[in-house]
Amino acid sequence: MEDEEAAAVVRTVGRQIKAWREDAGMRQAEFGAAIGYGEEMVSSVERGRRIPKPDFLDKADEVLGAGGKIAAMKKDVEEARYPKKVRDLTKLEEEAVELGAYASLQIHGLLQTPEYAQALYAMRRPAYTEEEIDRYVAARMARKAVFDRVPRTLVTFVQEETTLRRPIGGRMVLRRQLEHLLEISELRHVEIQVMPTDREDHAGLMGPFRVLKLRDGKALGHSASQLHERVISDPREVQILEMRYGMIRAQALSPRESRAFIEKVLGEET
Numbered sequence: 001m002e003d004e005e006a007a008a009v010v011r012t013v014g015r016q017i018k019a020w021r022e023d024a025g026m027r028q029a030e031f032g033a034a035i036g037y038g039e040e041m042v043s044s045v046e047r048g049r050r051i052p053k054p055d056f057l058d059k060a061d062e063v064l065g066a067g068g069k070i071a072a073m074k075k076d077v078e079e080a081r082y083p084k085k086v087r088d089l090t091k092l093e094e095e096a097v098e099l100g101a102y103a104s105l106q107i108h109g110l111l112q113t114p115e116y117a118q119a120l121y122a123m124r125r126p127a128y129t130e131e132e133i134d135r136y137v138a139a140r141m142a143r144k145a146v147f148d149r150v151p152r153t154l155v156t157f158v159q160e161e162t163t164l165r166r167p168i169g170g171r172m173v174l175r176r177q178l179e180h181l182l183e184i185s186e187l188r189h190v191e192i193q194v195m196p197t198d199r200e201d202h203a204g205l206m207g208p209f210r211v212l213k214l215r216d217g218k219a220l221g222h223s224a225s226q227l228h229e230r231v232i233s234d235p236r237e238v239q240i241l242e243m244r245y246g247m248i249r250a251q252a253l254s255p256r257e258s259r260a261f262i263e264k265v266l267g268e269e270t
Contacts, residue, residue, distance in 0.1 A: 006080040006087075011048030013057075013073050018046040020064040035059035051081050082139035085229055090139075092212055092220065092231070093146045098154045100245050101210040107163050107177055109140050110147075110155070111184060111192070116177045117141070119169030152189040158204070158245075158252050161197045164265045171269060178266040185259050193249060194258040203247035211241050 021031050021042075028046070029039040037056060044050035052060075054074045061070035079087065093099060101108050107116060117140050121133045128136070146153055164181075167174045185192045195202065209223040221232035221241040232238055253261055 003084040006082075006084065007048065009076050009080040010051055013052065013077055014046045014048040016073070017052070017060055017064075017070065020060070020066055020070065021046075024064050026064075031060075031063065034063045052077060054078065078138075078142075081135050082142065086136075086139040086143070088231075089222070089229075090143050092214075092222070093143060093153075094149070095214045095216075096146070096153050096212045097151075097215055098156075098213040099146065099210065100156045100158075100212075100249075102158045102204050102208055102245060102248050103163060104160045104204065104208045105163065106166070106168065107159065107181070108157050110143060111157060111159075111181060112140060113173070113177050113180050114141055115173045116169055119173055123168075147184070147187060147190065154189055156191045156193070156249070158193045158195055158248050159258075160195050161261075164194065164262060175266065175269045178262055178269065181262050182259065182266070185255070185262070191255045192258055192262075193252040193255055194261045195248065195252040196261075199251055201251055203244045203251060206244075209241055209245075211238065211245050 021028070024031075026034070028042045032039045032042040035056065036059060041050060041056075045052045045056065054077075057074050057077065058071050060066070061068060064070065082090075101110070106112075106120060109117070112120070114137055117137045118133065121128055121136050146155060159181075164178065168177075181192060184190055195204070207223070207225070209221060212220045212222065214220065219235075219238045219242065221238045223230060223232065223241075232241065252258070
């Protein structure tokens with residue numbers, strides 16, 4: 001586990017499952033066979049070394065007669081599966097009344113399809129394990145809840161033209177990704193803009209970033225580099241990011257023009 005908060009949750013769940021199993025008079029091998037998992041997996045879960053999947057918890061609840069008490073832990077366990085930096089970012093997004101993001105190298109995470117995100121994480125070096133890839137993809141997809149919250153969060157994006165053309169995951173994945181952008185752009189509280197490559201004036205050449213305005217009136221920034229991510233809270237620095245983002249949006253195609261541009265690129269891919 002990469003952080004103590006998540007590790008504590010997983011250890012607690014493991015102890016609970018062990019207590020229920022022992023109360024039922026079952027050995028680990030017998031219990032594992034009953035729920036369709038190996039003895040080693042059961043041992044790892046009970047010791048807090050492996051994060052149980054929802055299926056594991058559902059079957060454990062049924063076999064041990066827990067009456068929903070084990071299955072009820074799925075939400076906490078699922079959140080513990082997400083990396084800490086993702087959980088922290090999600091908390092900020094939950095508090096945002098306005099969120100703006102400029103993406104220059106790839107489709108922004110909140111706009112990605114599962115297949116696109118999967119391909120992106122599979123390219124990471126040093127390489128992630130399959131389990132790590134699944135964790136990151138699940139975490140990224142969970143963050144899409146920002147589009148469904150009420151009251152609605154105003155969400156705006158500026159995507160570089162190159163991100164619409166780079167075939168991450170292959171042509172089929174790219175086509176589905178472009179179709180998804182068009183679907184999301186139909187939401188009234190979401191605006192997607194495209195920054196054409198031929199623009200001479202460009203305020204975003206320092207790299208991707210995002211700006212968030214929270215319910216309490218506070219404004220924050222967020223930036224990611226090769227090895228580090230950081231939340232920016234200094235009002236002077238946030239002001240600079242807000243200025244840059246406003247300029248980037250003014251220099252990019254309008255949302256209506258951007259939608260037509262995405263449709264054009266999609267047409268070229270079919």
